[in-house]
Amino acid sequence: MTVDVQPGPLAIDGAEPVRTDPWPTYDKGDVFIEEEDLEAALDAVRARLYFRYDHRPHAETRTGRLERELCAFFAAPHALTCASGTAAITLALLALDLPPGSLVACPAFTFAATPSAILLAGHRPLLVECDDDLHLDVADLRRRLTPEVRAVVVVHMRGFASDMPAICAVAREHGIPVVEDAVPALGARLGGRPLGTFGDAGAFSTQSDKSLNTGEGGFLLTRDPAVHARAIVYSGAYEGRMARHFDGPPPAVDDLAYPIFGLRMDEIRAALASALLRRLPERLAAHHRNYDDVAARLADVPGIALRRPVADHAYLGEALVFRLPGAGAEATAWTAAALRAEGIDARALGDPGDTNVRAFWNWRFLFPDPARARAEFPVTAARLDESVDIPLSANLTERDRDHVVTAVRKVAGAGRW
Ligand SMILES: Cc1ncc(COP(=O)(O)O)c(C=O)c1O
Incomplete structure (x- = not known):
């Protein structure tokens, strides 16, 4: 399949999604086991x-x-x-x-x-x-x-x-x-x-x-x-x-x-x-192969900043994280929702409608007041607000990788942030 789709109608607006089968993650039974x-x-x-x-x-x-x-x-x-x-x-x-x-x-x-x-x-x-x-x-x-x-x-x-x-x-x-x-x-x-x-x-x-x-x-x-x-x-x-x-x-x-x-x-x-x-080396190689393929094919998408590693290849490759610089929490949450509608398990890390426990202001055991917590760590709060997180299973196929690339390009191409 071709992945360089032109921006077109989005599944979130009722159009055909990029995929209808579940995005592979461990909690849907996708385990690397022999x-x-x-x-x-x-x-x-x-x-x-x-x-x-x-x-x-x-x-x-x-x-x-x-x-x-x-x-x-x-x-x-x-x-x-x-x-x-x-x-x-x-x-x-x-x-x-x-x-x-x-x-x-x-x-x-x-x-x-x-x-x-x-x-x-x-x-x-x-x-x-x-x-x-x-x-x-x-x-x-x-x-x-x-x-x-x-x-x-x-x-x-x-x-x-x-x-x-x-x-x-x-x-x-x-x-x-x-x-x-x-x-x-x-x-x-x-x-x-x-x-x-x-x-x-x-x-x-x-x-x-x-x-x-x-x-x-x-x-x-x-x-x-x-x-x-x-x-x-x-x-x-x-x-x-x-x-x-x-x-x-x-x-x-x-x-x-x-x-x-x-x-x-x-x-x-x-x-x-x-x-x-x-078999861990095999699995690690699969993670790198998946990540490097997807990241290379998304590197030129305008408006998206892929997370940069501190050194070459200094990542596992089991998650695709990118920011939409300047987009803000609402627009980023919309982007993740649009990707989910296309069949990709995306989450906006700072989604105000979600209680993602990777967002520190949701740790009520430490911070009874989320607004105050955000004000204490404004840089991280702002970066999380702009970040989208997509799990990349070790078992991703070429078709799965095409789907994530197509969906991100399609949603980004809509230019709604
Ligand atoms: C950064 C981090 N630390 C600690 C844990 C806790 O691991 P466990 O669920 O095995 O206790 C997790 C779980 O995913 C994690 O992501």
Whole structure:
């Protein structure tokens, strides 16, 4: 099919949509899974051993094996599997042993789980503005760092890398640790190095729309054996079980000195994750292929600013995010609605008619007054108001990619903003 359609009547006005079949996303059953993954999960069920800390040595458990495989994949010294991405961020912050109630910086553009994890760890989120490309604004971070701020949680939101060398340099100047919320960017790299391995700890999720899909789940990477040991205990390793994670003597961490929060991963999920990890490079290549194709074919559309990565290829490619500079929230929401009418799952991040939890002013647990919250972080609010977000599944076909390109060109061609 040809994709360079002339602007014509739009589906939102009652014309024929670009597509009528559902846009592929995980919640419509579009999962990247093969027979071997099903076999691995079934094998774990048949084994009748579902708890990671039973009589078997660590290396013979599926969680233990997965942790070794994750260490190899990410070239990380320590990996701990756990219950979710939120759990992984929380465990990282707990394991850093910050004073209770510390301020922890995080970007204003993130999923509600990031500030939630900061709260769960007993700390207070301090938001930092994002730049035109929705990356954490390093200059704003520097401005907001007071001695009360004891850590930074960086987020590689919608799969795009933050500027880790710059952020780590600022954090080092202030002597504070960096946790990467790499949940949306599992497998993405910056300058050849996997995201989640730049900071003191990197948190990942294996929830359904992530590059490893076990329904729920997560893991934490770190270089520091003491951080690893404390995270293991907090996750729910008691009565000496923490020591099983270390080949030699464990670090001097008293496992009775920390509460246990029951954030472990189980054997069935670990089996599925191990099988999926073997084909992760294939999935990552598919994401890049999809994203690069779509982005190249939309680069010249007037009025649209595609999100720019901080470095070449520093993104996962599972989301197409673009801004309509100067369009404002209403016009951007109309654009997303017009794309949905064409059959593409688009959302305007700042849609006033939506309660998108990626828009910080909707976090009522932090901000009872959305207008005041927006006034506190005006740059991020303005950028989110102009941003459209479209999920790009790893399974997109050439026809799907044609559809998204056609729909965006068609809606943009209507010139209504
Ligand atoms: C940026 C970010 N952080 C954390 C999470 C939480 O992950 P989980 O749902 O596994 O707790 C998500 C979920 O999508 C996310 O997008």
